Amino acid sequence: MTTALLSVSDLAVTYRTQAGLVAAVDGVNLEVPAGAMLGLVGESGCGKTTLARALMGVLPGNARVSRGRIVLDGTDLQALSAAKRRALLWRDISFVPQSSMNSLDPVYRMRTQMREVLCGRGDLSRGAADTRAADLFQAVGLNPVRLNDFPHQFSGGMRQRAAIALALALHPKLVIADEPVTALDVIVQRQVLDMLRRLGEDMNLTAIFVTHDIAVVAYLCTVTAVMYAGRIVEYGPTADVLARPAHPYTMGLMNAFPDLEGPTQDLAPIEGSPPDLHTPPTGCRFAARCPFVQPVCTTTYPAPTDVAPDHWAACHRVGEAETLRAQATEAATWQS
Amino acid sequence: MDGGSTIVLPAKRRGLRTALRRYFADPYAVVGCVIYVVFIVLGILAGWLAQYDPTEILFTDDGQLAASLPPSAAHWLGTTNLGRDIFSQLVMGIRPSLFVGITAAVGVSALGTAVGVLAGYFGGVVDTLLMRLTDVVLGLPFLPFVIVLAALLGPSLQNVVFSVVILLWPNAARIIRAQLLTLMQRQFIEAARVTGASHSRIILVHILPNILPLSLLYGSISVGWAILTQASVSFLGFGDQDTISWGFMLQDAYASQALSQAQYNWFVPPGLCIVFVVAAGFFLSRGYENLIFPKLKQ
Amino acid sequence: MAELIAAANLTKHYPTSRTTRQMLRGERPVVRAVDGIDLVIQRGESVGLVGESGSGKTTVGRLLLKLTEASGGTLNFDGAAVSGLSGDSLRRFRQQAQLVFQNPFDSVNPRFTIRRAVAEPLINTGVPRAERDGRIAEAMRLVHLGDFHRYADKHPSELSGGQLQRVVLARALVGRPSFLVADEPVSMLDVSVRAGILNLMRELRDRLGLTALYISHDLTLVRYVCERTLVMYLGRIVEDGPTSEVISRPAHPYTQALIKAVPRPRTDQSREDLPISGGLANAVSPPSGCRLRDRCPYAFARCAQEVPALLEVAPGHRAACHLTSPANAAAA
Numbered sequence: 001m002t003t004a005l006l007s008v009s010d011l012a013v014t015y016r017t018q019a020g021l022v023a024a025v026d027g028v029n030l031e032v033p034a035g036a037m038l039g040l041v042g043e044s045g046c047g048k049t050t051l052a053r054a055l056m057g058v059l060p061g062n063a064r065v066s067r068g069r070i071v072l073d074g075t076d077l078q079a080l081s082a083a084k085r086r087a088l089l090w091r092d093i094s095f096v097p098q099s100s101m102n103s104l105d106p107v108y109r110m111r112t113q114m115r116e117v118l119c120g121r122g123d124l125s126r127g128a129a130d131t132r133a134a135d136l137f138q139a140v141g142l143n144p145v146r147l148n149d150f151p152h153q154f155s156g157g158m159r160q161r162a163a164i165a166l167a168l169a170l171h172p173k174l175v176i177a178d179e180p181v182t183a184l185d186v187i188v189q190r191q192v193l194d195m196l197r198r199l200g201e202d203m204n205l206t207a208i209f210v211t212h213d214i215a216v217v218a219y220l221c222t223v224t225a226v227m228y229a230g231r232i233v234e235y236g237p238t239a240d241v242l243a244r245p246a247h248p249y250t251m252g253l254m255n256a257f258p259d260l261e262g263p264t265q266d267l268a269p270i271e272g273s274p275p276d277l278h279t280p281p282t283g284c285r286f287a288a289r290c291p292f293v294q295p296v297c298t299t300t301y302p303a304p305t306d307v308a309p310d311h312w313a314a315c316h317r318v319g320e321a322e323t324l325r326a327q328a329t330e331a332a333t334w335q336s
Numbered sequence: 337m338d339g340g341s342t343i344v345l346p347a348k349r350r351g352l353r354t355a356l357r358r359y360f361a362d363p364y365a366v367v368g369c370v371i372y373v374v375f376i377v378l379g380i381l382a383g384w385l386a387q388y389d390p391t392e393i394l395f396t397d398d399g400q401l402a403a404s405l406p407p408s409a410a411h412w413l414g415t416t417n418l419g420r421d422i423f424s425q426l427v428m429g430i431r432p433s434l435f436v437g438i439t440a441a442v443g444v445s446a447l448g449t450a451v452g453v454l455a456g457y458f459g460g461v462v463d464t465l466l467m468r469l470t471d472v473v474l475g476l477p478f479l480p481f482v483i484v485l486a487a488l489l490g491p492s493l494q495n496v497v498f499s500v501v502i503l504l505w506p507n508a509a510r511i512i513r514a515q516l517l518t519l520m521q522r523q524f525i526e527a528a529r530v531t532g533a534s535h536s537r538i539i540l541v542h543i544l545p546n547i548l549p550l551s552l553l554y555g556s557i558s559v560g561w562a563i564l565t566q567a568s569v570s571f572l573g574f575g576d577q578d579t580i581s582w583g584f585m586l587q588d589a590y591a592s593q594a595l596s597q598a599q600y601n602w603f604v605p606p607g608l609c610i611v612f613v614v615a616a617g618f619f620l621s622r623g624y625e626n627l628i629f630p631k632l633k634q
Numbered sequence: 635m636a637e638l639i640a641a642a643n644l645t646k647h648y649p650t651s652r653t654t655r656q657m658l659r660g661e662r663p664v665v666r667a668v669d670g671i672d673l674v675i676q677r678g679e680s681v682g683l684v685g686e687s688g689s690g691k692t693t694v695g696r697l698l699l700k701l702t703e704a705s706g707g708t709l710n711f712d713g714a715a716v717s718g719l720s721g722d723s724l725r726r727f728r729q730q731a732q733l734v735f736q737n738p739f740d741s742v743n744p745r746f747t748i749r750r751a752v753a754e755p756l757i758n759t760g761v762p763r764a765e766r767d768g769r770i771a772e773a774m775r776l777v778h779l780g781d782f783h784r785y786a787d788k789h790p791s792e793l794s795g796g797q798l799q800r801v802v803l804a805r806a807l808v809g810r811p812s813f814l815v816a817d818e819p820v821s822m823l824d825v826s827v828r829a830g831i832l833n834l835m836r837e838l839r840d841r842l843g844l845t846a847l848y849i850s851h852d853l854t855l856v857r858y859v860c861e862r863t864l865v866m867y868l869g870r871i872v873e874d875g876p877t878s879e880v881i882s883r884p885a886h887p888y889t890q891a892l893i894k895a896v897p898r899p900r901t902d903q904s905r906e907d908l909p910i911s912g913g914l915a916n917a918v919s920p921p922s923g924c925r926l927r928d929r930c931p932y933a934f935a936r937c938a939q940e941v942p943a944l945l946e947v948a949p950g951h952r953a954a955c956h957l958t959s960p961a962n963a964a965a966a
């Protein structure tokens with residue numbers, strides 16, 4: 001693919017907990033090409049939010065980046081001082097958190113919050129800030145009049161739009177959105193997705209889009225990364241990954257996903273749950289749930305292997321992906 | 337933590353041991369607890385520690401009134417101007433203070449919880465009436481009202497407790513009502529209704545255990561207030577003249593001009609005891625507050 | 635066929651706060667959460683209820699379970715008026731009609747062990763102690779938590795979301811109910827867990843012959859469990875028909891939008907604009923006539939004047955839109 005705006009290599013993040021260290025992100029390699037919308041999918045607890053926060057440099061106090069490099073547009077972020085790193089927020093990287101209520105301050109009007117970012121972070125004058133705020137509201141499909149409102153006067157969908165407007169305020173190079181549409185109903189979700197798609201085209205936005213909904217990724221994202229137990233297990237162009245998944249975990253997720261068409265036979269859930277990251281298994285982390293597991297899987301971690309241009313998967317059996325895909329579509333395969 | 341689509345895990349249930357460890361991680365809580373334990377032990381042993389009857393007028397071996405003696409081996413804290421043993425008064429004074437503090441705490445948390453739960457659970461008219469009542473009571477001036485009640489009902493300790501409870505329950509009731517309203521939003525309350533639980537069962541089994549920590553917090557805050565009130569009432573001379581309490585001692589010392597005669601041994605010890613017990617009460621509730629609202633700490 | 639639930643003109647209005655002016659004029663504005671719906675559910679039927687957030691789905695579920703009193707209309711459960719239930723008859727009703735919630739972690743008392751939580755309905759309906767263990771084990775087997783003793787003494791926070799939602803289902807089933815309302819039972823669960831719960835709901839439908847109302851904003855999920863689907867908009871039912879018909883041949887513009895809005899797990903999907911725009915109108919003063927008319931691309935004069943009735947568009951398939959009503963279809 002073309003130049004990567006963001007490239008992450010061997011990134012690991014650990015949380016200190018009462019029960020010991022949790023390796024929530026453990027050796028992540030990821031490239032986000034300029035202008036791409038990357039969908040980051042995976043089950044709950046597999047480390048998506050932790051990865052997003054590590055990229056932002058806003059990890060909670062008990063978390064630490066234990067190794068790895070994050071390079072944004074040529075700058076090694078890990079080499080920067082904490083103050084320099086913080087200065088990048090909003091300007092270079094901005095964030096739409098999982099619950100937009102967390103990013104919008106309930107006691108201030110939207111206009112004040114916009115000014116805070118535009119004047120405080122971006123050195124705009126008040127007048128210029130207000131004009132820009134109105135443009136941003138327009139861009140995300142909100143009436144600029146609503147800048148005078150408090151966040152609680154907005155519906156869920158409007159709050160998400162406002163949070164996105166705030167994230168776009170300073171033309172950041174990269175926007176990271178954590179489950180920005182999951183709490184919304186289908187119609188509002190679709191409206192926000194369409195708005196994002198349009199922004200992506202108009203502003204040539206580069207974004208990382210965290211979600212567990214494959215359909216949302218299919219609708220919006222150009223590139224997909226599948227995460228499992230702290231690692232990226234498959235990465236590639238969305239069309240390719242969804243049509244020809246090469247990792248059994250991706251196949252499982254696709255199968256478990258209900259669709260509006262097709263037979264309504266039983267769905268095939270992936271039995272079991274992700275491994276305990278206090279004591280991650282050696283070898284392939286999916287081995288305990290994988291229907292195609294082989295002896296080698298439990299001893300050696302499978303290296304990422306190319307299956308198509310810009311499409312790789314970390315599985316010992318990528319070579320047989322075609323056969324496995326056929327077997328994976330049968331519900332019986334997934335019954336333990 | 338995660339909101340949105342993923343599940344928000346409630347804080348993991350912690351065992352009693354973890355709770356205690358966290359409680360005593362707060363230095364204030366440790367100090368408060370130590371002070372209480374000391375006073376409670378002294379209060380229990382008071383009868384044995386007090387060498388003299390605190391109201392008894394003592395005479396020296398040569399038949400003189402043992403008035404205003406300085407501290408000595410026989411009278412650890414000396415005597416009053418009427419020849420009473422100050423140390424004996426001090427230790428006997430622990431009992432009324434603890435009685436007032438503890439009964440008031442029980443009263444405030446019981447009444448506050450009852451009103452808060454009824455108002456929050458049934459809502460509507462019940463809620464409006466009870467909340468108006470709390471507004472009215474909250475508007476009453478504290479000490480003057482206690483004094484008027486003591487004057488009307490008689491100055492016994494029970495009446496002091498009664499008036500403290502009457503005045504302090506509304507704070508507890510309001511907070512508990514607010515907590516109840518949030519609790520009523522929780523789906524497990526609705527779940528209890530669907531499974532056929534009666535109102536009394538929902539309140540007793542599903543609501544009270546979740547409200548109890550807050551009731552206890554308000555109870556423990558009332559301990560200090562009640563002791564302080566009792567002391568103030570006694571000091572101002574509206575207290576029970578037959579009960580030896582720290583407030584009574586201070587009033588006695590004040591009326592006898594111990595202050596101008598520099599009889600520090602008379603008025604400093606009861607004053608310090610009040611400060612200690614009241615402060616310990618607030619320290620305890622502070623530690624407890626950190627335990628039930630761990631986030632306040634960060 | 636035997637009707638288990640029959641509602642006519644069922645209405646729920648919630649009082650809302652008034653401005654001083656409204657107070658002086660003596661007006662009492664209300665949120666029309668449910669505004670006159672007719673609904674019949676046959677014994678053994680699984681019915682889906684879909685619509686946007688705020689369209690009144692949860693309120694319908696709560697009305698059917700007598701968790702809130704209706705402001706108007708009639709509701710019969712198994713031939714008896716629900717409004718007249720009290721004392722013993724209410725207790726019997728509580729045993730018959732059960733609810734499964736959206737957030738499993740919020741719907742089990744965090745202080746209870748799993749055993750205690752599942753026993754709750756048995757205790758409340760006075761099932762003798764000796765019978766309880768057997769009944770609990772039976773319910774746990776139904777939801778595929780047969781190795782019950784492993785969970786029995788745990789607390790909710792020690793279970794995963796999927797396991798706990800199974801426990802919630804077991805709690806609903808332990809009293810052997812005849813009617814179940816499931817309000818967004820999988821929307822807070824992870825995709826991989828979702829599939830398991832959906833399968834379980836299908837299986838229970840087939841095995842127990844339960845009558846169920848399954849609430850969701852996503853037709854994709856309803857489709858796996860329900861043979862019939864109702865579509866709700868702003869307090870009214872706008873479409874009612876066999877689920878496959880409703881999805882393949884939606885008759886109401888709103889249903890068409892709901893279906894188009896669902897993203898699909900494929901990259902080659904339609905990304906056209908939705909046929910309806912904007913958001914839900916205000917439920918305090920909804921538009922006259924058809925409530926969708928401020929968002930509907932086909933709205934015409936009659937839509938503002940006349941409330942469209944729910945009329946048959948195909949056998950067993952009804953819709954409330956002037957475009958599809960026979961009078962218009964004939965004129966067109």
Ligand SMILES: Nc1ncnc2c1ncn2[C@@H]1O[C@H](COP(=O)(O)OP(=O)(O)OP(=O)(O)O)[C@@H](O)[C@H]1O
Binds near residue numbers: 185666689691
């Ligand atoms: N207790 C209440 N008091 C006042 N208004 C209410 C109450 N419950 C619901 N409403 C209002 O009734 C309407 C329908 O609400 P309801 O929760 O039933 O919708 P829903 O379709 O289930 O939405 P969601 O998907 O968000 O749960 C909304 O306008 C809502 O604000």
Ligand SMILES: Nc1ncnc2c1ncn2[C@@H]1O[C@H](COP(=O)(O)OP(=O)(O)O)[C@@H](O)[C@H]1O
Binds near residue numbers: 015045049050051060
């Ligand atoms: N603040 C924290 N302290 C300790 N562990 C955490 C914290 N946040 C997340 N974790 C753990 O890290 C792992 C990944 O979590 P998260 O990044 O939230 O994943 P996701 O967004 O995919 O749900 C989980 O095992 C979770 O329990």
Ligand code: SF4
Binds near residue numbers: 292297317
């Ligand atoms: S490496 Fe082995 S266990 Fe892991 S996904 Fe591939 S086949 Fe399954």
Ligand code: SF4
Binds near residue numbers: 925927931933934956
């Ligand atoms: S009745 Fe009119 S406004 Fe309503 S859905 Fe039909 S065409 Fe649209």
Ligand SMILES: [Mg+2]
Binds near residue numbers: 048098
């Ligand atoms: Mg997350």
Ligand SMILES: [Mg+2]
Binds near residue numbers: 692
């Ligand atoms: Mg709802």
